[in-house]
Amino acid sequence: MPTATAPAPAKTGLKKVNLGGIAKAEEKKPGKKDYPVLPDPDGSFAKLADQLIRDQAAFDELEGAIKIAKAELTGAARTFRYEHLNGNAAPPSSISVKGVSGDEVLVTFVNR
DSSP states (O other), rough: OOOOOOOOOOOOOOOOOOOTTTTOOOOOOOOOOOOOOOTTTSSSHHHHHHHHHHHHEEEHHHHHHHHHHHHHHHHHHHHHHHHSSTTTTSOOOOEEEEETTTTOOOOHHHHH
């Protein structure tokens, strides 16, 4: 017995096109700029940049520690000043803090 075959689909003139290979255009973030890169044939500028990044991080850390130490000394000196020099007609403008080494730090009060 002969088998029936399905008729071949009629060609409509349209071709299938795969658009998967087309990349989307990258959207730039607002405020982001494309800067030119300094030529560095021997890598010396890259080493300087790395050193600068490390030094800046160490500086920021040290700067933070200094701010904390100053705030603690200022708070303690302010408390001392108000408790011990209250009522003094001409209180000193600064309080001396002696270090273990004998060096001195002056905590100065601008608004007396």
